[in-house]
Amino acid sequence: MSDADTRASHPERGRDQATAQAPRPDAARARPPRASAKPNGQWRIDGKAPLNGNEEWKQQDGGLSVRARIESVYAAGGFASIDPTDLHGRFRWWGLYTQRKPGIDGGKTATLEPHELEDEYFMLRIRIDGGQLTTEQLRVVAGVSTEFGRGTADLTDRQNIQVHWIRVEDVPEIWRRLEGVGLGTTEACGDVPRVILGSPVAGIAADELIDPTPQIDEITSRFIGDESLANLPRKFKSAITGHPSQDVVHEINDVAFVALEHPELGIGYDLWVGGGLSTNPRLGERLGAFVTAGQVADVWHGVAQIFRDYGYRRLRNKARLKFLLAEWGPERFRQVLQDEYLGYALPDGPPAPKPLTPGDHVGVHRQKDGRFYVGATPIVGRVSGPILAQLADLVEAHGSARVRTTPQQKLVILDIPEDRVESLVAGLDGLGLSARPSLIRRGTIACTGLEFCKLAIVETKVNATKAVLDLEERLADVELPHPLSLHVNGCPNSCARIQTADIGLKGQLLPDGNGGQTPGYQVHLGGGLVSQDRDEPGLGRTVRGLKVTAEGIADYVERVVGRFLQDRDAASGETFAQWAHRADEEALQ
Template structure:
């Protein structure tokens, strides 16, 4: 994985010294909160409902065991014993004291990490496929390109104060596991008829108040021109993106306003001044960065293992875990393991300091000391020998990290919501826990099959509810917390934005609402048809009809106020 060079070390060292002085001046009263706000946000420090939250960058979701152990240290020393992994492949700590924050950044620097550009109107952390480099369907390894984007975008003076935050995702496989369609720029690796590598480039995707799927601005961009083309896209946005209205400042609004053809024309016009210039990637530069992502020392292993096959045949629980939590690997004899952070009763994406240390130990013992963070708020061991899978499963199960629910109903995406976030209209975590409790039966979940349920506490959509097969959005109604439900969203190769089914529901009604939605699916599905395919075939009408057919009575609602 990438290691800091002298420039990285110097940049981070100087930033910490600068920030330490800013915190000193804030604590002494020399800086007022309004003056300090923009300074702390540049270092990933947010002021939430109860305390400061620190968001730490995990570039393209890749972690070493040493970095994971540092997270464990921060969790137990400066927080309340846990961290929260996000859909942006980062980690957040929700109970940070301001006076501790410079020391935390200092400690992070010892394992080559920081919190720079995890907030603010700049280019944020570039995200990628959690199985990058090991995926069986990979076209190219996207991590070198993601690292080049990171180096280019960090402290880029021209793009430090964009109209709004800017997010880039890059995918190197046939299946889009980086959600490229809902990013400001989405990059999908492709090969042309000559076998040459390039990227299909999308612009103007995003969620929030105006969910929009990105539009293709270039079908095939040769990899050499990646950075100059990105720069041209950003220059046009930086010049013409709205700064008078925060809700209309994202690039998606500009692209929608003028149309993709006109935006493409303006980008091409700007690109004339950049194409084939100093920013053009060379093979030498790509090789320099790619050298950081060399393959580990894989053994030459058989495709299968007799003991493994026996355990798989004898132990149903192990077999279920293999089916849901283990992914194919491009190297024979190896597999990628997803450690589930979605055990019922635990907020989705949370991991305790003990679990963080444990995952680091697992990585050292079974996966060459490397881990990945997924968009779905889980953690991956990318290089596990098939012969070790049973042992890994037993150990992970003992730590509550082996729930066999990856891709199932209880593998929910969920933002921190109103329990922590000052922007939230409603709580997210209790809704996730109530639904998980109602549908905890794993046999039922396996029968239902693949289904993505995403929950956001407000319209900012940190829980990606717009692209959930079932999306739940917290809304405020006269000071009360209610929840809007949408169906038909999806990420990946067939991305779509869900449709709202009707009036919102109270928190107490939500498990029953999901139950009624699933009743229609079970009744109407054809053989092994996935939930999303049933919704696309039928539309939302039959689901809506069944959900609202009779009022949902709970301890908190009666027939007349069941819906709002």
């Protein structure tokens, strides 16, 4: 039985009714609006008639169905045998995208057809809900990378691992190996519930409020691979954390649960909905509702169903939950959730307190059982199959069998005895995984970029790595007051969260002064999500005309950091983000 079959058939579990309130007979019911003159493809309002080609093929034959064809037809027939709709659509439901053909520059991204941009190889996204891995699983991923992916492996900011150069002929064997150790690629991409972000220190942190692992497990076992949620308007991103650092970038997920202690009801979760970035960034909003641990899966399901039933489907660039929330507002969204999908009212709840510690978990930290966890930093998330295999060996040699991925493209090693910590740190350094990185290396992430992505305009991983190494030399004697987040993205879609970084770089082509173009980036400054350094989360500012070339990243960062250190109000503890929002444009050049 496949992952999809197993999960779809899992029996639903009982709901924790400890704080649930039965709906009042006289309660005002939220009524759906009347259909507009021009339908938006909202199933509950406009009906299910597909309004575009993408919606049509999803209804004709859902994305989950393609697995059987991959195993029985395409793996035998090779790339040329793949139906185009399967190739460019349904394959995503199983974590497969065609990768960019080598040698095609960024200037052709918007001018060539998909079949002209793509190679006959795939990026394979391995789904890791909550970022939780055993060393056995890590070793299998390493083997897949080494044997089938030319050694490629990237840690993503969604806690997944991506492997490249995958042939369709090898996919069934890759699935067999991954599923043999409890991993998979089910709904790793596509218009479905994507991987669920979870605190990397779930169940082990000394200051954790609640371990969200049971809630993540219940959601994945009940709903991932469920046909009723396999045709959403677009992607649906989720996050759950029980840690007070709020370490899962909850403000930019479609639905998120943030742990807090309710003054009357005890420990549970604050509910957020409607976040997302890309070309129309919007931070999520609190619904003001308190959710118990036992209610999380049902509330998650309710939000996902609202997206399925009311989400906009006519225009794909408007088919994210954030646009529905913008129209409805949080009050109406909560009412519809309670009245139409839960059948009971959620109690009101306060916001979670402001975090007092960073959420990347880099460094050495004591666990609640007296052992230690160690957060390590690869440069911009780039690792490899051989490195992952060596990491599994290193972790086991130090008495552990557990590793976590993070939403910051980091790795966290759990369960290390105190007398083995320094030996582990030294071993990690030998693999290029620093547990005590420079503040610039610690805060830099990058998307896949031009090397493999068909949407990219410029390179990211290589350019960001060069900048980090250069800046570590230039800023070696400079004392930064906090980690500096530098996020590098290859196109406007913000997979690297450019609007939420101290310095965010959005890939584009710039005039080279000789009538041609050169790779470069538009600059966003002063972004940030929840942090001990900010009173409120916010998006970065864009300074008109402020752009840097690919070769000029280190020059610009060195210059703007120098100006920040010169101008900042050190007495008040002013951060880079705070300074960037108050500084005049001349200071930011």
